[in-house]
Amino acid sequence: MNWNLISAELRAQVLELSHQAKAAHLASALSCIDILAVLYESILAFDPKNPDWPDRDRFILSKGHAAAGLYAVLARKGVLRPSQLATYGKANSLLEEHPSPNLPGVEAATGSLGHGLPIANGMALASRIQKKSFRVYALLSDGECNEGSVWEAAMFAARHKLSNLCAIVDFNKWQATGRSQEVLALDPLADKWRAFGWAVEEIDGHDHDQLSTQLSRKCEGLPRVYIAHTVKGKGISFMEDDNNWHYRVPTRDEINMAREELGLE
Amino acid sequence: MRNAFARSVSDLADDHSAIILLAGDIGNRLFDGYKEHHPDRFYNCGVAEAGMIGIAGGLAASGLHPITYTITPFNTMRCLEQIRLDICYPNYPAIIVGTGAGLSYAGLGATHHSMEDIGLMRMLPNMHVVCPGDATEVELAVRAAVELERPVYIRLGKKGEPQVHSQPPEFKIGKGVVLENGTDVALLGVGNMLSVANEVSAGLKQAGISTSLVSLHTIKPLDDDLLAQLFFDCNKVVVIEEHGLAGGAGSAILEWANAKGVDASKVVCFGAKDAFLTACGNQQEARCLLNLNAESIICNLQEHF
Numbered sequence: 001m002n003w004n005l006i007s008a009e010l011r012a013q014v015l016e017l018s019h020q021a022k023a024a025h026l027a028s029a030l031s032c033i034d035i036l037a038v039l040y041e042s043i044l045a046f047d048p049k050n051p052d053w054p055d056r057d058r059f060i061l062s063k064g065h066a067a068a069g070l071y072a073v074l075a076r077k078g079v080l081r082p083s084q085l086a087t088y089g090k091a092n093s094l095l096e097e098h099p100s101p102n103l104p105g106v107e108a109a110t111g112s113l114g115h116g117l118p119i120a121n122g123m124a125l126a127s128r129i130q131k132k133s134f135r136v137y138a139l140l141s142d143g144e145c146n147e148g149s150v151w152e153a154a155m156f157a158a159r160h161k162l163s164n165l166c167a168i169v170d171f172n173k174w175q176a177t178g179r180s181q182e183v184l185a186l187d188p189l190a191d192k193w194r195a196f197g198w199a200v201e202e203i204d205g206h207d208h209d210q211l212s213t214q215l216s217r218k219c220e221g222l223p224r225v226y227i228a229h230t231v232k233g234k235g236i237s238f239m240e241d242d243n244n245w246h247y248r249v250p251t252r253d254e255i256n257m258a259r260e261e262l263g264l265e
Numbered sequence: 266m267r268n269a270f271a272r273s274v275s276d277l278a279d280d281h282s283a284i285i286l287l288a289g290d291i292g293n294r295l296f297d298g299y300k301e302h303h304p305d306r307f308y309n310c311g312v313a314e315a316g317m318i319g320i321a322g323g324l325a326a327s328g329l330h331p332i333t334y335t336i337t338p339f340n341t342m343r344c345l346e347q348i349r350l351d352i353c354y355p356n357y358p359a360i361i362v363g364t365g366a367g368l369s370y371a372g373l374g375a376t377h378h379s380m381e382d383i384g385l386m387r388m389l390p391n392m393h394v395v396c397p398g399d400a401t402e403v404e405l406a407v408r409a410a411v412e413l414e415r416p417v418y419i420r421l422g423k424k425g426e427p428q429v430h431s432q433p434p435e436f437k438i439g440k441g442v443v444l445e446n447g448t449d450v451a452l453l454g455v456g457n458m459l460s461v462a463n464e465v466s467a468g469l470k471q472a473g474i475s476t477s478l479v480s481l482h483t484i485k486p487l488d489d490d491l492l493a494q495l496f497f498d499c500n501k502v503v504v505i506e507e508h509g510l511a512g513g514a515g516s517a518i519l520e521w522a523n524a525k526g527v528d529a530s531k532v533v534c535f536g537a538k539d540a541f542l543t544a545c546g547n548q549q550e551a552r553c554l555l556n557l558n559a560e561s562i563i564c565n566l567q568e569h570f
Contacts, residue, residue, distance in 0.1 A: 054328070101354060101355040102355075107326065108322070108323075108326070108351070108355075109350045109351070109354045109355065112346060112350060114315070115319055115346075115347065115350055115351060117319070118315065118316045118317075118318070118319020118320055118322070118323070118347070118351070119319045119320075119322045119323040119326065119351055120323060121316070121319065121320045121323055122319060122320040122321060122322055122323020122324040122325070122326070122327070122331070123323040123324075123326060123327050124323070125308070125320065125323070125324060126323065126324050126326075126327030126328070126329050127327070129285065129305065129306070129324075129329065130327070130328070130329075136323075148315070149313075149315040149316055149319065149347070152311070152313035152315055152316030153316050153319065153320075155311065155313070155316075156310060156311065156313065156316055156320065159311075160308075
């Protein structure tokens, strides 16, 4: 698997989507693109031609503002057609700037933060009640961990030992208006999850091999959370760790520079 | 009403294997019967209502039929956005059951009063709002809600509400139950005020006023045909509810009358004014403070004739 090329192409796609739709949250999508790539290429069981396959693994992009990243990977896997992807942000398109449950391939309406993990709890519980083997993955942002409902869900999952549930925190150390540690005292994030009764792994959220190895691990008796250390705006030097790109939209010139850095020109 | 709900959900779960009951750290003994028969289909979600509704959304997304149960304000406004996005937006089969309608918990203070829930729930697209009028209607409402397979809010009283129906009426979500037919006044009793509306009807009849009495158990969707008939037949359409006047059933009827172009000046609303109620005593005392007891309503209505 040529992970670098896959991620580079996904990043370029996200840049293009942001530019065409004049849509914000580009840097938030770039920080989790490697996680999305690994999940959809080598972890999740799903059928691109039948997105509602009842036994599919569920993936919830709880940080719904990174929707462009999800659309890029869904298009790459053939869940979305290229012509659908081109409608992103346009009138009459289900590809909105936050995921709609009406779009095949999207499991939940996210964008208001703190919804994904409780819903993932329900899905993981349903898998157990129905004696199925599908697993449930939820990708959260670090800023999202401000929400109390995340910790309500964390306690429920621990109480019921939802070992078929896996959370991933895209820990890029930023939220909309500042460092996530400064907005609210987020650290020590891994210890917080540990204290809530979860199995915790800290990983490099841009290391594809590490992601592949770790995310494919079966959990034993506990829900597992991966604290994925990431860089906001990853992959584009002039966007990396610069929170202006939470809202900024790239110009055509900036896209051209970025593509060059990504090795696509 | 609480006991009727517990009995009803237990019976229904026998035939509907998709039913999953979620409770917010409440009903410790209430659901013993249910838990005995369906131990793997009951989850205490703790004092975590937002999390509970999200769980309901995830269960419903996976083909199950969750029912959430806790005290009304905690199961509606506390987790309003979860109901909006995790249940209503995807239009899932999930039932939100609030216990303690209106002033059922008057003495517990304004924290436990529920005078805004009908308004909040009926504002949500895809949501159905059902307020059963007595224990018989509770059982029918829960069955109808399960069979509807859509988002439904059921507003329960507490316990000990007077029984109004001597026989189970025909019950359909979106269709009012007519108990009496008259020509002067149509009395629409909402949920736990049905018995008060019943008393009002008796009092008005003694005064020579002809009344229709309706259990308006569904506030959303409203019963178009029945309302059209009542506005045609009667001089006054009176809505009696234990809820704020803002956004409640009376407000919904006024919106309906305006939209249909019928005479909205026929509508008389009995509910609570725009204020928190404090130091109000028990439910009956609180109703008296708000002039929501039968005697006050009868006096008020007689002034119209």
